[in-house]
Amino acid sequence: MMQxxxxxxxxxxxxxxxxxxSVACGDNRSQAPSQEIGRNTDSxxxxxxxxxxxxxxxxxxxxxxxxxxxEYRLFLLNANPPVLERENIKMARLTPEEIEQGQKxxxxxxxGEYSLHLDEDFRxxxxxxxxxxQTNPETGQEERVIVRxxxxxxxxFAGALAGQAIGSMLFTxxxxxxxxxxxxxxxVLTGYGGYGSSYSQAVDxxxxxxxxxxxxxxxxxxQVRTTGSLNRSASSNTTNRSTRNSSRSTxxxxxxxxxxxxxxxxxxxxxxxRGSRFGSGSSRSRTRSRGRRRR
Numbered sequence: 359m360m361q362x363x364x365x366x367x368x369x370x371x372x373x374x375x376x377x378x379x380s381v382a383c384g385d386n387r388s389q390a391p392s393q394e395i396g397r398n399t400d401s402x403x404x405x406x407x408x409x410x411x412x413x414x415x416x417x418x419x420x421x422x423x424x425x426x427x428x429e430y431r432l433f434l435l436n437a438n439p440p441v442l443e444r445e446n447i448k449m450a451r452l453t454p455e456e457i458e459q460g461q462k463x464x465x466x467x468x469x470g471e472y473s474l475h476l477d478e479d480f481r482x483x484x485x486x487x488x489x490x491x492q493t494n495p496e497t498g499q500e501e502r503v504i505v506r507x508x509x510x511x512x513x514x515f516a517g518a519l520a521g522q523a524i525g526s527m528l529f530t531x532x533x534x535x536x537x538x539x540x541x542x543x544x545x546v547l548t549g550y551g552g553y554g555s556s557y558s559q560a561v562d563x564x565x566x567x568x569x570x571x572x573x574x575x576x577x578x579x580x581q582v583r584t585t586g587s588l589n590r591s592a593s594s595n596t597t598n599r600s601t602r603n604s605s606r607s608t609x610x611x612x613x614x615x616x617x618x619x620x621x622x623x624x625x626x627x628x629x630x631x632r633g634s635r636f637g638s639g640s641s642r643s644r645t646r647s648r649g650r651r652r653r
Contacts, residue, residue: 426487448531473531
């Protein structure tokens with residue numbers, strides 16, 4: 359009788375132990391996928407927010423400069439990530455030897471130092487924040503407000519303008535401040551407003567030359583409260599890229615056109631683009647249809 363009770367007790371204990379072991383294993387298995395997903399999410403976030411690159415030379419396809427954030431947005435062909443955003447990058451012109459060898463504009467990363475090496479025709483898309491002094495209704499204080507964005511192109515090393523000023527230093531990476539912004543039209547921004555071995559030195563030379571701080575400094579010193587959408591109009595991009603000399607290469611990757619994102623011109627630009635985007639095909643069809651109606 360005692361042996362029967364003992365056997366039953368041992369059996370119950372074994373069953374309970376097996377149940378507890380199964381539950382523990384199930385919890386571990388359920389936690390493993392969630393932990394793996396968490397690791398993958400973290401790594402993806404780090405990849406998307408990566409703002410550095412290993413040492414090397416990266417061919418430059420397109421570049422954009424924003425005078426509100428002071429950031430350069432670079433589109434690189436052989437980099438991961440292909441788009442890099444950095445603030446205040448040094449620039450230099452391609453040397454005659456590099457040009458003879460057919461070297462294209464590129465980004466050089468050397469021990470954490472970033473520098474753009476550009477040919478004289480390379481154009482950087484310049485995004486300008488148009489600012490006004492307004493009173494904040496919440497605080498009652500005046501502040502600098504970005505009311506809209508405009509866009510033009512900036513060619514830092516175009517022609518002899520830059521070369522005559524700094525000579526052989528043209529081929530040494532320096533910090534450059536764009537010249538005073540003007541609204542896009544037939545002329546792009548050429549040359550520079552200030553240059554130096556440090557960004558502050560480039561700003562000082564700009565101030566001495568124009569008796570005013572560059573927009574990038576004004577936007578940093580003042581309290582900026584944005585109003586409305588700051589995104590550039592897609593219609594103006596499409597319009598201007600197709601209306602000017604699109605067959606000419608510019609290094610910026612978007613043709614030799616200039617952009618104007620003023621809201622007042624968007625509707626008229628869209629009308630023009632519809633007629634010019636597809637060449638003369640649309641105008642011919644309209645002429646034919648009118649001729650048939652007259653008959």
